[in-house]
Amino acid sequence: MSTHKDRIDALRTQLGSQKLNGFVIPLTDEHMSEYVGAYAQRLAWLTGFEGSAGSAAVLADKAAIFVDGRYTLQVRDQVDGNLFSYQSIPDTNVADWLGGQMKAGDRIGYDPWLHTKGWVQSTAKALADKGAELVAIEENPIDRVWRDRPAPSPERLIPHPDSLAGQPSADKRRAIASFLKDRKADATVVAALDSIAWAFNVRGKDVSRTPVGLAFAIVRADATADLFVDPGKVDGGLRDHLGPDVTIRPRGDFADALEALGGTVVADPATCVAAIFESLNAGGAKIVEARDPCILPKAAKNAVEIEGSKAAHVRDGAALTRFLHWFDQEASKGGLDEMIAADRLEGFRRETNMLQDLSFDTISGAGPNGAIVHYRVSPETNRKIEQDSIFLIDSGAQYVDGTTDVTRTMIVGKPTAEMRDRFTRVLKGHIAVATAIFPKGTRGVQLDTLARASLWEVGLDYAHGTGHGVGSFLAVHEGPQRIALPGSGQTGGDEPLVEGMILSDEPGYYKTGEYGMRVENLILVVKADIPGAEKQMFRFETLTLAPIDLALVDVDLLTKKERDWLNAYHARVRDELSPLLPDDVQAWLVEATRPI
Structure with missing residues (x-):
């Protein structure tokens, strides 16, 4: 597709086939990252916007792009104003804008792997006030029309030696375990890519300019952990570096592992997407919302x-x-x-x-x-x-x-x-x-x-x-x-x-x-x-x-x-x-x- 208008038209056709009146496109990935891999650059593909923060909403007859003051000039240079109206954050936001456009019975789609639980709740309320519905979509409709979408990076995870990290991963996991015991919790979900890199003393090449690897983790109160990462990213050197208390599992097993987790689980609502909370709830886990325990010691x-x-x-x-x-x-x-x-x-x-x-x-x-x-x-x-x-x-x-x-x-x-x-x-x-x-x-x-x-x-x-x-x-x-x-x-x-x-x-x-x-x-x-x-x-x-x-x-x-x-x-x-x-x-x- 040679133009952004072609892409929007294709998306609207796809939304119609899914009986949706609109769709929200954030600039992030499954880890709520600021900088994302090429496979997750959905906003740039659809709109042309290449900043590091923003989102868009596409309806059947109109669309809007939302950026803050850092991108006021850039968005006008990169995004066609005939296709998208320019919306300035914090003067307005996606939920408010959608609420002003909705009529009873409208269905707006979102990808639950790309939004926080808080965003889902506030946006759902804004739509419900107008008799409209926010609908979680199992397969992102942009992915269906982005024919040449890049695959996620196949680069391997790289050990980050203790001589540079200053603290062994085992010590960091023991500190996380102590955090969990203080809260009488059994495990925590670690979703932010830099938190995983820090906690396990690994680095990667999956995101341009940021040395992280695509992975999720569950760390338990006994300091053991499961690291969910594509098997091709792992070699013997990495396994030796991680040690016997870290079990490496396929990234695709993550959602099922959350449902099977049970017990009391800490999850950070700022870095764990809505789909993580949905999976934990489906498995009957008691969720404690708290900040990712890696955030402050990493800083x-x-x-x-x-x-x-x-x-x-x-x-x-x-x-x-x-x-x-x-x-x-x-x-x-x-x-x-x-x-x-x-x-x-x-x-x-x-x-x-x-x-x-x-x-x-x-x-x-x-x-x-x-x-x-x-x-x-x-x-x-x-x-x-x-x-x-x-x-x-x-x-x-x-x-x-x-x-x-x-x-x-x-x-x-x-x-x-x-x-x-x-x-x-x-x-x-x-x-x-x-x-x-x-x-x-x-x-x-x-x-x-x-x-x-x-x-x-x-x-x-x-x-x-x-x-x-x-x-x-x-x-x-x-x-x-x-x-x-x-x-x-x-x-x-x-x-x-x-x-x-x-x-x-x-x-x-x-x-x-x-x-x-x-x-x-x-x-x-x-x-x-x-x-x-x-x-x-x-x-x-x-x-x-x-x-x-x-x-x-x-x-x-x-x-x-x-x-x-x-x-x-x-x-x-x-x-x-x-x-x-x-x-x-x-x-x-x-x-x-x-x-x-």
Whole structure:
């Protein structure tokens, strides 16, 4: 099928044959993942939208696509407005929109392996209020019309050694068992792919940019476990790594195993799809709804993971600095475009001989494309990097010892006074978060305003969260930690920050049609040793090492404390990266990080 209209028409024909008046298409998989394998890219196939968060609803005579503020521009570039109306979250949501379209007797289908129980309940209520019905569909109708749909990845699971994980899988499973005993439960279902990777110390290649394997798990109160994974993904080395207390079972057995489980079972309503709860209920299990017990210990990195992350950031910072030097030499010649820049940065990372993958598709935005928050360059959108314009590059890498995510904004030629003002306000927000000292129990939502204050002073803002959690050779977007205001495009922000959590610090500013700018480093929550302190305090330690473009900084807008931070940060960048750089890049770095 050559057009998205053809695909929608085929879907509508299929819905008619199933006596459905509509269908809901989320951007996720059976594990409620943010980034999904090619086989699960149903939303992109149907609509053309390539962001990492969104959903659509298709009715017989209309359709809508739902995205948050991060994708306001992108969705209009990628999705035909004649086929889909654009709906903005949180102003509206799928349930509310459907409720406004329904009439008595309408039947709206959904795939119970792609939605949470909470979504099903709220949407079913919105439809019931109009006399309509939400109907679980056994086989996804998109899969019936997507003729060349890719098969799930056949890549094998890979052992992640204790020397990198910092803790044996058996110890992690014993901690989960203790969690279950405290709740008088017999077992827990682990559905999130990064939780499975963490709990069993395995990694995979089933999802682009995220080193996880497609699997489900059941962990019991005696610390034994069943791992449900396609047999072709398993070899003798993996079996030896997992040990005798982990039984490997075919992924296709998972639903039947849930029905046979019985007893008291913990399931996380945020990561276990509705079909999991249906199967547990069918088998008579008593369900205890609680957070996935892997979530918090995965987020609070141990000493080995922290040292690995620091090593990865030094390595990655040297590669990024080599790129920045190259860019500074080449951009003014006029021959660069977004794709050339993204490819060259990846090349510098590959020259480390330790790159496993990028941690997400590089956001390489020249001029107005930089104002698209989650822009993805393609041959159709590729833009030349022009003189006297801003270039934004947001990128990251997966190394076996750590995951990176960093954004730098550069001026090619001479910035305008407005550009320098806006960039400096973004930098001030970044520094405010980086230097924050806060008491135990502080949530990310309480810190977010620090990043926005300087922009708010002049009536400006940005439509995304200030920070997200980052995994250890795992997901570049990791919960539960966030630095985000409600409605800022990221859920969460209400999780207390604890020692060992890694987050991004990435305020920005975006002028539609002209430019975008962001300063992003990763930061680590550490204890703050304050003489005379009457309670436990925390602060952040910056992990990312790369110069910030001083040509965009209006020094007069910075306080002395902010100038001191920038000078100290740049001195650290020089000291830690110079031994890894060739002579010409070292010389360039001295000037790029000069005191101001």
